[in-house]
Amino acid sequence: MGKIAAVTGNEAVANALRQANPDVCSLYPITPQTDIVQRFASYVSNGQVDTELINAESEHSxxxxxxxxxxxxxxVVTATSSQGLALMWEMLHIASATNLPIIMPLVNRALSAPLNIHGDHSDGMGARDTGWIQLWSENAQEAYDNTVQAFRIGEHKDLRLPVMVCMDGFIISHSIERIEYLEDKQVKDFIGEFVNVNPLLDLEHPKSYGPLILTDLYMEFKRLQHEIMGRVKKVVLDVAEDFYKLSGRRYGLFESYRLEDAEIGMVVLNSAAGTSKDVVDAFRDKGIRAGLLKPRLFRPFPYTEIADALKHLKAVCVMDRADSYGGYGPMFMEISSALYQVTGNGSGVAKPKLINKIYGLGGRDYMPEQAEQVFTELDAIAKGAPVKLVKDYIGVRE
Amino acid sequence: MKKWKELVPGAVVLEAGSSEKFKTGSWRSFKPRWIEENCIQCLFCWLYCPDMAVKVVEGKMTGFDYDYCKGCGVCARECPGKKGQKAIVMEPEGK
Incomplete structure (x- = not known):
């Protein structure tokens, strides 16, 4: 077992990047991610990595x-947050559709306006259609473990896709937690040597990147991209299995918490899942069969697996730390689509009953009382109360 | 035409010089016409052509390769001609 340390989420992730010893790290600072690239720059200065550091003039660059x-x-690695990710937007599509396995921690932060530096998921959710793999992390340990696994996943020969590793700004990036590091050699052996596919610097075999593809072939390339995304789930599970053998820590496409015999359930990402699990326990103690599902792989979204895990419930609340203004929350859209295919489409009565709560925007504290409010409402719906409002805000002054 | 299963992921072109296979002459709406008696063989047209549409043989301008000429007109604009008479003029395609 590796060293046990008390570190921030940023320090944990920076160490995962150090252990991967990338060839290139391009960077531009932005709160709350800055701490990652600042630490990484120190590793370069101190000769702890062999990385070429590129100080760019913007996140787009x-x-x-x-x-x-x-x-x-x-x-190649980089890292960003919020407006930085937004500024990268057009390039994100190019990275994924060109099959370039760039690894990027995304320290989730609210988007302006109003200007806010604290954690919510509006940045990551805004990038869900960019063709990147997205792994989401509840705490510093998961952020570290996901970053280590991201190299194996993204660089896999069947994929060659960029990976975003998400964790909550400040709540995880700047809070100190106990984590277990792997040894440097363990990580090196686990992720292996970087294997090139069609490198431009192979001068014996000249090639071109970024050709113009018009109406005659563009759609075929998009079909191929769709196909490659379809292979991600298996690779994520295979890598998780190897990671379990190495670390003893088990990962899947999502985490189920007391869900198997539950009647009501909550779907929630990242740090809020920790708070919510405590409340699940409290409701269990009261004799109410509550459970929780925390997605880990959000892109590609594991529709059938998640629907299978939720379909026996009577009522589910999908928690969104981002809003799609004029739409349901982004996670709610996925969960209701997933369930419709299993329980709605030609199968008779759609179940479970679904509600959507928008919470924690701009770093608003998510407190156990909010989870209690949600489970109390779900309990009533499970017992026959009507769903009054599908989508609503919680933790907001009325 | 290739099917999606036959494509290289990432749309990487694995051979050098493949643009030769992509004939862009059909984009043209104006066509350069070479008037040999006004040509002083300065090769400005060859130098300025953004593609490979000026055919030079043994150091001499010999005409245009219309498979690659998009009709941009740069050659006609730069052509000094002889005594004010242009050696390259642009004419509407299909004239």
Whole structure:
């Protein structure tokens, strides 16, 4: 077993990047991610890694440099948050559709306006259609473990896809927790040497990246991209199995907590899942069969697996730490789509009953009382009370 | 036409010089016409052509390769001609 340490989420993730020893790290600072690249820059200065550091003049340039370096042929990392991710937007699509396995911790932070530096999921959810793999992390340990696994997943020969590793800004990035590190050698052996596929710097075999593809072939390339995304789930599970053998820590496509015999359940991402599990326990103690599902792989979304895990419940609340203004919360859209295919489409009565709560925007504290409010409402719905409002805000002054 | 299963992921082009296979002449709406008697063989047209549409043989301009000429007109604009008479003029396609 590796060293046990008390560190912030940012320090844990920075150490995972150090252990991966990438060829190139392009960077641009932004709160609350800055701490990651600042620490990584120290590793470069101290000679702890062999990485070429590129200080870009914006996140758009940072992602562009990462794309160039990755196409040239190398293991590439960067990191960002919020407005930084938003500025990268067009380049995110190019990274994924060009099959460049760039690894990027995303320290989740609210998008402006109003200007806010604290944690919510509006940045990551806004990037859900960019073709990147997204892994979400409840705490520093998961952020570290997901970052280590991200290299194996993204660089897998069947995928070659960029991976975003998400964790909550400040709540996880800046809070100190106990984590178990793997030894440097264990990580090195686990992720292996970087294997190049079609590197531009292979001068014996000249090639071109980024060709113009018009009406005659564009759709075929998109069909291929869809196919490759379809292979991600298996790779994520295979890598999780190997990671379990190495670390003793088990990961899947999502985490089920007391869900198997539950009647009511909550779907919630990242740090709020920890708070909610305590409340699940409290409701169990009261004789109410509550449970929780915490997605880990959000892109590609494991529709059938999650629907199978939820379909026996009487009522489910999907928690969204981001809003799609004029739509349901982004996680709610996925969960209701997933369940419709299993319990709605031609199968008779759609169940479970679903509600959507928007919580914790701009770093608003998510307290156990909010989870209690949700489970109390779910309990009433499970016992026959009507769903009054499908989507609602909680933890807000009325 | 290729099917999606036959494509290289990431749309990477694995051979050098493949643009030769992509004929862009059909984009043209104006066509350069070479008037040999006004040509002083300065090769400005060859130098300025953004594609590979000026055919030069043994150091001499010999005409256009219309498979690659998009009709941008740069050659006609730069052509100094002889005594004010242009050696390259642009004409509407299909004239």
């Amino acid at each position: 940072s992602m562009s440099a990462a794309i160039g370096a990755s196409a040239a042929g190398g293991r």
